[in-house]
Structure formats: C-alpha cells, structure tokens
Amino acid sequence: MKRNTWQREAVRGALGTQMGFVSAQALHSSLKNTGSQIGLATVYRALADLASEGEADSLQSPEGEALYRACSLAHHHHLICRSCGLTVEIEADEVEEWAGRTASLHGFSRPEHVVDIFGFCSACVPT
Amino acid sequence: MKRNTWQREAVRGALGTQMGFVSAQALHSSLKNTGSQIGLATVYRALADLASEGEADSLQSPEGEALYRACSLAHHHHLICRSCGLTVEIEADEVEEWAGRTASLHGFSRPEHVVDIFGFCSACVPT
DNA sequence: AGCTAATTGATAATGATTGTCAAAATCAGG
DNA sequence: CCTGATTTTGACAATCATTATCAATTAGCT
Numbered sequence: 001m002k003r004n005t006w007q008r009e010a011v012r013g014a015l016g017t018q019m020g021f022v023s024a025q026a027l028h029s030s031l032k033n034t035g036s037q038i039g040l041a042t043v044y045r046a047l048a049d050l051a052s053e054g055e056a057d058s059l060q061s062p063e064g065e066a067l068y069r070a071c072s073l074a075h076h077h078h079l080i081c082r083s084c085g086l087t088v089e090i091e092a093d094e095v096e097e098w099a100g101r102t103a104s105l106h107g108f109s110r111p112e113h114v115v116d117i118f119g120f121c122s123a124c125v126p127t
Numbered sequence: 128m129k130r131n132t133w134q135r136e137a138v139r140g141a142l143g144t145q146m147g148f149v150s151a152q153a154l155h156s157s158l159k160n161t162g163s164q165i166g167l168a169t170v171y172r173a174l175a176d177l178a179s180e181g182e183a184d185s186l187q188s189p190e191g192e193a194l195y196r197a198c199s200l201a202h203h204h205h206l207i208c209r210s211c212g213l214t215v216e217i218e219a220d221e222v223e224e225w226a227g228r229t230a231s232l233h234g235f236s237r238p239e240h241v242v243d244i245f246g247f248c249s250a251c252v253p254t
Numbered sequence: 255a256g257c258t259a260a261t262t263g264a265t266a267a268t269g270a271t272t273g274t275c276a277a278a279a280t281c282a283g284g
Numbered sequence: 285c286c287t288g289a290t291t292t293t294g295a296c297a298a299t300c301a302t303t304a305t306c307a308a309t310t311a312g313c314t
Contacts, residue, residue: 003280003291025270039294044271060187064301065270079233088233094225099244106206106215108246115242117226119235130260130311152301166263171302191270192301 007038011046012070015056020085021067059116077115083124090117134165138173139197142183147212148194186243204242210251217244 014031015022022030028043047068050056057071057078069087077095079088095115103111141158142149149157155170174195177183184198184205196214204222206215222242230238 001281001291005280005292007293023270037294041272041295042293045292060189060191062187064187064191064193066191079230079235081235090229090233092225092229095222095242098219098221102217102219103206103244103246106217107249108206108208108244109249109252111244111246113242113244115222115240117230117235117238117240119230119238122234122236125236128260128312132261132311134262150301164263168264168303169262172261 007042008046008049010036010038011043012050012055015047015050015068015070018069020080020087021057021059021061021069022085023061023065023067025065027068059114077117079117079119081121081124082118083120086121086123134169135173135176137163137165138170139177139182142174142177142195142197145196147207147214148184148186148188148196150188150192150194152192154195186241204244206244206246208248208251209245210247213248213250 010031011027014027014034018027018030024044024047025040027047028038028040031038031043047056047058047066050070051058051068055070056068058066058068059078061067072089075096076089077092079090080086092115095113099111099113099115103109137158138154141154141161145154145157151171151174152167154174155165155167158165158170174183174185174193177197178185178195182197183195185193185195186205188194199216202223203216204219206217208214219242222240226238226240226242230236
C-alpha cells in the first residue's frame with residue numbers, strides 16, 4: 001500500500017512552485033534551503049513516483065540530466081526557454097495526428113513521441 | 128587545424144555500419160571486438176566532433192545515455208523502434224512549420240525542436 | 255627529416271542516479 | 285490510544301556514463 005508522507009508532499013509542493021523544469025538535485029537543494037531535512041534519495045524516489053503517476057513530466061536535458069516539472073494530466077508538449085527555463089505547455093493536435101500517421105505509414109505501432117521546442121523567450125532574447 | 132587520424136575514420140566507419148542509434152560505449156566495444164585498439168575517450172571525442180559537424184545525430188535515450196547515429200546532413204527527425212533500434216529518417220516540413228509558428232506565437236525566438244517518434248516496427252510488434 | 259601543434263589513450267575525476275539496509279514512520283485494527 | 289506489520293526514509297556506498305588530465309605520439313607542413 002502506498003503511504004502519504006510529508007516528504008512526498010514536500011516534493012510535490014516544491015515542484016509546483018517551480019516555473020519550469022528542475023533537476024532532482026536542484027529540487028533537493030531548494031528544499032534544503034527552505035529548511036527541509038529531506039534526503040536526496042527520497043527526492044529521486046518521489047519524483048520518479050510522481051512521473052509514473054502522471055503528476056509530473058520528465059525529460060532529459062541536453063546535458064543528460066533528468067528534469068521534472070509538475071504538469072496537467074493531459075498529454076501535451078512543451079516550449080522551453082533555453083535561458084531562464086520558462087516553460088509553456090502547448091497542445092499540438094496537429095502534431096499528434098501527424099505522428100500517428102507517420103508511424104503507421106512506416107509500419108510502426110504504439111507510437112509515442114517526444115515533441116519539445118527549445119528557444120529563447122521574449123525576456124531572454126540574446127544579443 | 129583539424130587532422131585526419133585513423134581513429135576518427137574508424138569511428139565514422141563503425142557508425143556507418145550500425146542500423147540504428149548506438150551509445151559511445153557500445154561503439155567502442157564494437158571497435159574493440161573487431162581488433163581496433165582505439166581508446167574510449169577518443170571514441171567520445173570523435174562522436175562529439177561528428178555530431179557537431181552534422182555528420183551524426185545524437186539524442187538522449189530514456190535512460191539518459193547519449194546515442195549517436197550516422198545521418199544525412201539535412202535537418203530531419205527519427206522514427207525509432209523501441210525494440211530493435213531500427214531507425215527511419217523522416218522529413219517533417221509540416222512539423223517544422225508548426226514549430227516555428229508555435230514558438231513565435233508565444234514570443235519565443237531561435238526555436239530548435241526535438242521531434243522523435245518511438246514505437247515498435249513491424250518486425251517487433253509485441254504480443 | 256624536423257618542427258610544432260593537434261590528437262591520442264590510460265587513468266583519475268566528476269557528477270548524476272541507484273542500491274543497501276538499519277532505523278523511523280505510517281496505517282489498520284483492537 | 286497501543287501494537288505490529290510493512291513501507292518509507294536517509295546516510296552512504298556503489299555504479300555508470302562522461303569528461304578532464306597530461307605525457308607520449310603523430311599528422312601535416314617546410
């Protein structure tokens with residue numbers, strides 16, 4: 001049976017306060033800074049749980065770190081600022097449809113797709 | 128000045144013989160198995176070079192490993208079999224256009240996107 | 255051949271993530 | 285409110301991919 005612990009709640013809460021994607025390490029530091037004594041391993045476990053329950057999105061940063069973010073439950077994609085991490089959830093029915101069509105065109109079944117756009121948000125446009 | 132070494136050629140050659148995406152580690156093992164004495168660090172360096180020159184594609188596996196694959200120079204996306212690794216390069220003008228449109232709609236500039244579809248190819252459909 | 259800077263490769267270092275396992279905390283029932 | 289079975293935690297060790305180090309080698313030029 002799954003139990004409710006303050007640690008799990010703390011992770012869920014901390015994730016909710018983040019603007020964009022955060023690494024497990026960063027979230028752990030953040031929690032420690034606010035006085036929590038939560039352990040690093042616990043943060044990893046809680047994030048993995050949240051992700052598998054659909055309460056969080058996870059993706060790999062270009063550097064290979066796993067990043068997490070609280071999300072709505074529906075399937076969606078992301079528009080992520082490379083500079084400040086600002087994340088916008090986007091719907092992409094057009095792309096969903098295209099992905100399914102393309103997959104079956106090539107004989108692939110059970111398609112899952114990764115569609116994320118990285119760029120610079122209006123506040124972070126580099127010179 | 129960039130030099131041509133047999134090591135770099137060996138990596139380029141080995142990448143070309145692979146069906147789908149391979150990790151640097153796997154490619155190194157593969158080279159060792161065929162008698163090459165190339166060093167692991169060199170494989171990493173060669174792959175990073177090939178990727179930055181556009182001769183190879185790189186992506187992160189769900190487990191966080193960096194995977195590489197020889198590719199054509201034009202921008203394109205992938206349809207990847209989760210089971211056997213078979214990879215099909217796909218063009219997606221439709222998606223390119225959508226990505227650009229969506230990015231600017233939200234005030235993002237210099238969009239780059241990650242659009243890969245994972246599924247099971249016709250030979251690997253699970254029960 | 256000889257020079258010089260780029261490249262190699264063995265190994266150490268790094269850094270994120272996972273495994274371990276005893277101690278602590280949770281939930282259900284009485 | 286206790287008790288007990290079971291889950292969860294957390295400090296730390298272990299792992300694994302990747303990167304840095306740096307002396308020795310080598311490519312490419314003259």
